[in-house]
Amino acid sequence: MTRRRSPYPYWFVLPAAVVFTVLFLVPTLASLWFSLTRWDLFTASFIGLDNYRQFFKEPFLVQGLVNTVIYAALTSVSKSVLGLLLAVLLTSGILWQSFLRAVIFFPVLVSTIGVGITFTALMHPTRGAINIGLAAIGIHGPAWLSNPELALYSVAFIDLWKGIGLATLIYIAGLAAISPDYYEAARIDGATRVQQFWRVTVPLVRPATVTVVTLSLIGGLRSFDIIWATTRGGPGFASDVLASVIYKQYQAGFYGLATAGNVILFALIALIILPLTWWFNKREIDL
Amino acid sequence: MSVSQSSVVLKNLTKSFGAVDVIKGVDLEIAPGEFCVFVGPSGCGKSTLLRLISGLEEATSGTIEIAGRDVTHAEPSERGIAMVFQSYALYPHLTVRENIGFGLSLAKRPKAEIAARVEAAAAVLQLGPYLDRKPKALSGGQRQRVAIGRAMVRDPNVFLLDEPLSNLDAALRAQMRIELTDLHKKLGATMIYVTHDQVEAMTMADKIVVLNAGQIEQVGSPMELYNAPVSPFVAGFIGSPKMNLVPNVMGCATYGIRPEHLDLSTSAGQWQGTIRHVERLGAEVILYLQTEAMGELVLRLPGQSAPPPGSIAYATPQPGRAFQF
Ligand SMILES: Nc1ncnc2c1ncn2[C@@H]1O[C@H](COP(=O)(O)OP(=O)(O)O)[C@@H](O)[C@H]1O
Ligand SMILES: [Mg+2]
Numbered sequence: 001m002t003r004r005r006s007p008y009p010y011w012f013v014l015p016a017a018v019v020f021t022v023l024f025l026v027p028t029l030a031s032l033w034f035s036l037t038r039w040d041l042f043t044a045s046f047i048g049l050d051n052y053r054q055f056f057k058e059p060f061l062v063q064g065l066v067n068t069v070i071y072a073a074l075t076s077v078s079k080s081v082l083g084l085l086l087a088v089l090l091t092s093g094i095l096w097q098s099f100l101r102a103v104i105f106f107p108v109l110v111s112t113i114g115v116g117i118t119f120t121a122l123m124h125p126t127r128g129a130i131n132i133g134l135a136a137i138g139i140h141g142p143a144w145l146s147n148p149e150l151a152l153y154s155v156a157f158i159d160l161w162k163g164i165g166l167a168t169l170i171y172i173a174g175l176a177a178i179s180p181d182y183y184e185a186a187r188i189d190g191a192t193r194v195q196q197f198w199r200v201t202v203p204l205v206r207p208a209t210v211t212v213v214t215l216s217l218i219g220g221l222r223s224f225d226i227i228w229a230t231t232r233g234g235p236g237f238a239s240d241v242l243a244s245v246i247y248k249q250y251q252a253g254f255y256g257l258a259t260a261g262n263v264i265l266f267a268l269i270a271l272i273i274l275p276l277t278w279w280f281n282k283r284e285i286d287l
Numbered sequence: 288m289s290v291s292q293s294s295v296v297l298k299n300l301t302k303s304f305g306a307v308d309v310i311k312g313v314d315l316e317i318a319p320g321e322f323c324v325f326v327g328p329s330g331c332g333k334s335t336l337l338r339l340i341s342g343l344e345e346a347t348s349g350t351i352e353i354a355g356r357d358v359t360h361a362e363p364s365e366r367g368i369a370m371v372f373q374s375y376a377l378y379p380h381l382t383v384r385e386n387i388g389f390g391l392s393l394a395k396r397p398k399a400e401i402a403a404r405v406e407a408a409a410a411v412l413q414l415g416p417y418l419d420r421k422p423k424a425l426s427g428g429q430r431q432r433v434a435i436g437r438a439m440v441r442d443p444n445v446f447l448l449d450e451p452l453s454n455l456d457a458a459l460r461a462q463m464r465i466e467l468t469d470l471h472k473k474l475g476a477t478m479i480y481v482t483h484d485q486v487e488a489m490t491m492a493d494k495i496v497v498l499n500a501g502q503i504e505q506v507g508s509p510m511e512l513y514n515a516p517v518s519p520f521v522a523g524f525i526g527s528p529k530m531n532l533v534p535n536v537m538g539c540a541t542y543g544i545r546p547e548h549l550d551l552s553t554s555a556g557q558w559q560g561t562i563r564h565v566e567r568l569g570a571e572v573i574l575y576l577q578t579e580a581m582g583e584l585v586l587r588l589p590g591q592s593a594p595p596p597g598s599i600a601y602a603t604p605q606p607g608r609a610f611q612f
Contacts, residue, residue, distance in 0.1 A: 179374060179376070181372045181374045181376035182376050182378065184343050184363075184370075184372070184376070185370070185372060185376040185437075186389075186393075187343065187362075187363050187364065188341060188342075188343070188363045188364060188368070188369065188370050188390075189364065189389055189390030189393050189437075189441070190362075190364030190365075190390060190393055190394055191364075191393050195393055199389075199393070200378070203378070203380040204378075204379070204380070206380075
């Protein structure tokens with residue numbers, strides 16, 4: 001077998017290579033170096049893996065790491081599952097279909113900080129609309145954002161609310177790509193609605209699932225702005241994730257520690273996304 | 288209640304999409320074991336009629352009986368039919384084995400029974416070696432056979448096939464025509480086959496139903512339609528090259544004569560004209576003659592010799608072969 005030659009000369013990759021080197025490779029390698037030092041803006045002294053050792057010794061930093069994984073898993077699973085269900089609903093020819101699609105997509109367009117501020121108000125333990133509504137039906141609502149047991153999950157919910165529109169949109173496009181013949185063949189074979197969903201829709205919408213899961217996982221692992229706009233990682237460190245921890249360390253002047261956190265976040269993303277992508281692609285070939 | 292001997296009976300069947308009437312009152316009986324072909328130009332309602340029989344579309348009015356049972360309002364899966372789609376509709380994530388057994392596994396049949404029935408269908412269709420492949424790894428003809436296999440394991444009263452060969456190249460299509468005819472003989476099941484290709488209709492059908500704009504134009508055996516078309520539409524649709532149809536001559540609304548029923552002479556004959564174009568196909572010649580009296584006539588002549596384009600020639604109809612509509 002001979003490899004087909006690219007129709008473009010090699011120097012065509014030069015602009016992309018320069019951009020990649022300057023914007024990605026240099027900062028990544030630099031932060032790898034700085035994570036091994038104690039540094040400020042003018043000096044850096046090499047201290048080996050001390051920053052990493054310290055990172056994993058601090059319980060709240062480890063909790064940030066654990067929270068990051070929980071948060072990313074929660075938001076990405078819920079966006080995929082609910083996004084698919086909403087997309088199925090919104091392509092089933094129900095009344096007000098286009099209006100509802102617009103409603104669901106709307107939060108995607110709103111600024112994250114705006115969403116954070118709004119939900120901080122809505123989730124206020126006594127004056128928030130959510131708990132006032134719950135009180136009206138006799139339920140005493142919890143302190144959504146200031147209860148340490150709950151804060152991380154409340155923020156994850158806000159993230160879901162904001163991000164579900166994009167997931168739904170991707171799924172709607174994915175569903176549109178499935179030929180109606182598959183459903184008609186299944187109907188003739190006697191498939192119920194539920195069987196059609198599990199045996200036709202779920203397997204055939206896979207490319208959309210791959211996109212939604214990958215995007216929302218990366219987004220969830222790096223998530224910062226919604227958390228910062230609502231809880232700032234609190235109460236205590238209850239809803240801290242890696243990104244907010246890093247930001248706090250940086251603010252406090254622990255530059256080396258912050259850079260080490262950054263490298264850990266980068267490694268975490270690579271560690272989760274790369275095998276996942278490999279696994280998705282491996283199965284893609286079968287399709 | 289009348290018990291019908293027929294496999295499929297349609298009574299005054301209509302279908303409208305909104306204000307558009309697509310099927311405008313169809314009455315038809317199909318005998319058990321018959322190979323019935325719906326043929327007609329694109330958009331005449333063939334697929335819609337087939338989909339009404341399958342239950343994928345709901346009839347606007349009229350009734351559908353299958354095997355003596357009124358199924359007008361029955362679910363597709365309860366009509367005793369199986370359908371082969373033009374796109375084959377094979378599930379890309381399932382193997383050939385899983386595709387063929389799909390319906391049985393939906394019905395939660397025992398594993399052993401599914402395996403046995405899939406193997407049996409695969410044996411008939413010579414798909415044995417491919418059972419563990421995905422559809423992507425099959426040729427067009429093999430995919431076609433998998434789609435038929437999926438229909439076969441349902442053990443239907445009636446097979447419904449919507450243009451099943453139209454995605455295949457010409458050579459494979461000719462081969463699959465023969466395979467399908469053989470399969471029909473072997474299974475003895477009723478088959479309803481939709482095509483816009485009159486060659487498929489002529490070569491495979493026991494009974495041809497010619498559809499035109501949502502109505503039946505004529506029903507009959509291939510030779511009946513060839514020898515005694517009831518209208519210029521049928522006359523023009525059946526046979527290739529198509530029948531010469533000339534309006535308002537010889538004292539009738541439409542005069543028809545098939546290209547193979549015109550004789551050519553360079554000295555004398557009924558209609559004089561100039562040869563405009565000659566197509567040599569080896570075994571026969573298709574000749575286009577521009578005449579004064581009849582406009583352009585197409586002639587189909589055996590052999591390889593023909594006068595050159597531009598020369599004068601005469602066409603004469605063979606006695607008793609002309610149609611007057
Ligand atoms: N679901 C539908 N809605 C509206 N019009 C339809 C629908 N299905 C078919 N038609 C119309 O009905 C006519 C017949 O279609 P079809 O049965 O697919 O024709 P054929 O199979 O003979 O080419 C066409 O004019 C088509 O546009
Ligand atoms: Mg059609």
